[in-house]
Amino acid sequence: MNYYAGLDWGESHHDLAVVDADGQLISHIRVTDDASGLTQLLAALTAVKRRRRSIPVGIETSRGLMVAGLRKAGQPVVVLNPTQVANYRSRLAPQRKKSDRGDARLLAHILRVDGDAHRPAPTSSPQASALREATRAHRQGNHTAGLLARRLRSVLRDYYPAAATAWAHLPGGLTRPEARLILTAAPTPTRAIRLTTRRLETLLASAGRTRLITAEATRLHELFHARALRQPPEVEDAMGRHAAALLTQLDATIASAHTLWTHIDTLAEQHPQTPIYRSFPGMGPLLAARLLAELGDDPHRFPTPRNLHAFCAATPITWASGTSHKVSHRRKANPILAETGHLWAFATLTRSPGARALYDRRRAAGDHHPAALRRLYARLLGSLHYCLRTGSNYDEDRAFTASAEPETEHGT
Incomplete structure (x- = not known):
């Protein structure tokens, strides 16, 4: 007899349902999201069939400690797309309804009816799994940095248009090291006017620029001294503090992404498939x-x-x-x-x-x-x-x- 299991996951508890080849519910339990819950879940599968590893478990996520525990125990895990699962609801009943117990049974029915269309999750090595987590975090960090840079540009346009356009023509824009360092030193037009060409050259060099430092400092000096509309001093100061807060977040995000990249490079170099x-x-x-x-x-x-x-x-x-x-x-x-x-x-x-x-x-x-x-x-x-x-x-x-x-x- 073949059996199929469905696991409806949650933050504090999970519902497990097991059905047979005829669709009859054989077992249902609710377990907690901890080590004892995993032990109970595996025991329930063993009670249904001694060779529990022949029972596929359908679930709507590939992440989480419970999924990691199941895979470490050798239990086949089939990750189902939540959109596909939602489309299956009308096959069991004309009236759409939802419950944790019903969702667990629905996942098991999907494997029973269309199990050949859903493959178990791949058995990647821990090294490859760690690399996936690190690269996804790095990509998310880059997207967050881009979002913060766009928010910073939006704020600068309202009181400091020279800074908003100073690096727009360069790759990276406001995420460039020299842009962030100069804006940290002069977050308002009033403070930017006080920057001399010599001071700008020092800031550019400190940010890592090595070419055309004098020409770039002269360009920025002329841009910051050009005639422009200004906010009242009190408003300008408040908006400058807002920009400084965004700069702090942007610097931290970029630094975190760089740290992640160092870790990614180390993990990738150690993997045998990288060459x-x-x-x-x-x-x-x-x-x-x-x-x-x-x-x-x-x-x-x-x-x-x-x-x-x-x-x-x-x-x-x-x-x-x-x-x-x-x-x-x-x-x-x-x-x-x-x-x-x-x-x-x-x-x-x-x-x-x-x-x-x-x-x-x-x-x-x-x-x-x-x-x-x-x-x-x-x-x-x-x-x-x-x-x-x-x-x-x-x-x-x-x-x-x-x-x-x-x-x-x-x-x-």
């Missing part, structure tokens, strides 16, 4: 770490290149019904893999003759820039699949050709 990723053209240290972290190091996770393409949103979605036929790219996908793929494919255009030729050929065939990059991304993923399976580094003539598939299979 394969880094051998690809356009694959910098950060892109390699992110891709390795999201794909994991389970050698059997993607049996074919097509499976890898679909997971990374490199293959299109086809909608064909009657006379209607539409092909579009996958929008519901892992945003980290989609972002990494776009950057990776773009970086290869100047570093790989084969990649450039494929891109130019697709543009000539009518593909727009994003569509051509997605085709290139799919081809690169095929090369990566080949290299990981064979344990070899990238070679323009061997790996790129070995992964080639008819381009019509990738859509537009």
Whole structure:
């Protein structure tokens, strides 16, 4: 007899439901989110079937201590998409209703009915899992820094427009070290006017600038002394304090992201698959770490290149019904893999003759820039699949050709 389990998770407790092959509820318990709760959960599965590891457990999250405990105990865990779970509710009852006990049973029913469409979570090594946590935290830190920089710019525009535009033409804008250091020294127009060219040169050098220091200091000095509208002194001082507070948060966020990157670099260098990723053209240290972290190091996770393409949103979605036929790219996908793929494919255009030729050929065939990059991304993923399976580094003539598939299979 086959059995299927569903675990509805919560902050303080979890509900476990087990059903048999006929959909009959065999067991239901509520456990706490701690070590004793995990012991009770495993005991309940053992009571249903002595070989409990043959019972898949469906859950809507891949994170948390309970999931880590189940995987450490060897229990197969199947992560289900919450959107798909919500669509399954109407299959059990015409009236939509929700409860923890009902949700646990619903998850078990999904595995019973469509278990072949949902695979267990990959068995990545602890090193790859740690790399995933670190790279995601680093990406979130970069996004937070960008958000704080935009908030700072919005505040500066209301009382200090010279500072809001001083570094707008440079990469990084207000997140640049010299911008943050100068704004910390002069958070208001009144204090900026007091900055001499010599003082600006000192600040620029302290921020790490090594070229054209005098020219940049002269430009900033002229910009800060240009005639401009001003807020009343009291308002200007208050808004300056607001900007200084945002600068403090921005500095801390950037420093934290830098610390995380140091840790990411250490973890990536210790992983045996890193040399394969880094051998690809356009694959910098950060892109390699992110891709390795999201794909994991389970050698059997993607049996074919097509499976890898679909997971990374490199293959299109086809909608064909009657006379209607539409092909579009996958929008519901892992945003980290989609972002990494776009950057990776773009970086290869100047570093790989084969990649450039494929891109130019697709543009000539009518593909727009994003569509051509997605085709290139799919081809690169095929090369990566080949290299990981064979344990070899990238070679323009061997790996790129070995992964080639008819381009019509990738859509537009």
